Amino acid sequence: MRILIVGGGGREHALAWKLKHDNPAAEILAAPGNPGIAGIGRCLNVKATDVDGLLALAEREQVTFTVVGPEAPLSLGIVDRFRTAGRPIFGPTAAAARVETSKRFAKDLMLKHGIPTASARTFTTIPDAKAEIRRLGAPVVVKASGIAAGKGVIVAMSVAEAEAAVDDMLDAKVFGDAGAEVLIEEFMEGEELSLFALTDGTHALTMLGAQDHKRIGEGDTGPNTGGMGAYLPVSTCTPELVARVRETIILPMLAAMRAEGCAFTGLLYAGLMLTKDGPKVVEFNCRFGDPETQAVLPMMASSLLEPMQAIAEGRSIAALPALAWKTGAAITTVVAAEGYPGTARSGDVITLPSADPGVTVFHAGTATNAKGELVTAGGRVLAVTAVAPTLAEAQAKSRGFAERVQFTGRQLRRDIGWRELARAR
Missing domain, CATH: 3.90.600.10 (Phosphoribosylglycinamide synthetase, C-terminal domain)
Structure with missing residues (x-):
């Protein structure tokens, strides 16, 4: 078995580590990889965004299946290209990846299908966005609609801070094209939780919930980052809560995606807020989270390889058992x-x-x-x-x-x- 992992970060190293653990005889390839992955596999100098080069690599190396780590190649349609060429690949199509690459698309879909989330409106002009901020008052959330490397969300505790965030995104373009459209969203109070689900588009295997720390400073202070650490278990993430999220959020979102003609396969990441009214969606991601993956996978007792390969090959995971976890x-x-x-x-x-x-x-x-x-x-x-x-x-x-x-x-x-x-x- 030969597995190609697209990407070169900590998430991809964790995926390579786990898949190699599940099948020590498997050969791990990574593009472009990193020095850590090089210790357990071969790293090849192909960029994660070079879809043509990656497809040629998979064909040349006769890869059994490919796992896509970061969101950028998913947004570029790598899954569409590989499927057209008959190459098994784990991840969503470009249309399905919009659950992350377009916060407007995700929010509209959730509101249309009754999936619990905060209300929000989308704007492309500064005066209209600021008028909405003043209408809602603070605290309020300002989000770049596109991909912003985990940094495009500002939880503003004052109207002035929110308006400054709008100026940064729409005028100064600090997030480039990702901030050409912004969401002004009601503030949700509660505790955040990250929950991953492996899915074939219809069925889902949920993983252990984790919590990450986005702020650079201790005590969760300072500017947002892509994540400074993560941990599990989280005591608020009970089996009952996971079952509730699965039934009220994960499965309805998968059904909504199918209804929209863009079934989601791969790893659906639900960023949740545990409010007094129950769990609500902060955002969806179309891939494993970073750094949560580095905390979650070492706790996994069952195989990740088996469901991943099934999903990559277009098979159902309905008959697979629930995932098993270590204690501690x-x-x-x-x-x-x-x-x-x-x-x-x-x-x-x-x-x-x-x-x-x-x-x-x-x-x-x-x-x-x-x-x-x-x-x-x-x-x-x-x-x-x-x-x-x-x-x-x-x-x-x-x-x-x-x-x-x-x-x-x-x-x-x-x-x-x-x-x-x-x-x-």
Whole structure:
């Protein structure tokens, strides 16, 4: 078996790690991959957005099936191209990927089909957007409609902050084309939860819920990032809650997508707000989340390979058993480069600690320089995941290892999982 993984971040390293664990005899290929993935497979110099090059690679290497990590190639129609060529691939079509690539499309679909979410309106002009902000008052949420690398959502605590966000998106174009259209959305109060579901378009296998930390600073302060860490289990994510989300959100959304003629296959990520009125959708993503994947997959006791391959090959997963999970807890601490989430430094030499049982290091923004040294090559550099019997132990192991990682300007949060640990006290 030969599996091609498209992408080169921490999420893709975690997917490669898990699939290799499920079938040690499988050959892992990654395009473009990273130095961490190179330790368990072959990395090939094809960009994740080079759909023609990736299809040629899959055909040349006679890949069994392909797994798409990031959203960009999905938005470019990589799944459509591979399916037309008869190549098995895990992920949604470009039309189905609009659940993430167009927040307007997703919001309109949810409101049309009665899927619980916040009310919102879409704007392309500054005066109209600001008028809506003043109508709603603060707090209020301003979202870039397109793909903005996890940073296009501003939870504004004042009208002035919300109006500044509109200026940034529609005038200054800080998110480029992704912010050419903005959603002004009612503020939902509650606790956030990330829930993944593997789906063949009709049936769904839900995974363990996780919670990530978007803010750069401890205590969830400072600007939003792509994610500074994640943890599970989350005590509010009971089996009853997961069943409710599956029945009121996941399956209805899949039915809505089928009704719209764009059935969704692959991994549907539901970003949820647990409100006093029940779970509501903050947003959907069309792929595995980052860094939640790095926390979720090490807790998985059953095979990820089996349902992924079935979905990639267009087979039903209806007869597959529910996914099985290890006991204990996992915490992922992201180690970021100086300047992140703004302009991140690159090229700084990384020194990694000795291996630690129960700790797995997933590479995200890393590369090797001309001397063969491991160096920083992105905003989020490494994701350090620890699995332990308790959340407190997992936090201590993950934080301790991350603190021993050395490179100039290193950033990390030492409080990943703080809300859950506070509840347990």
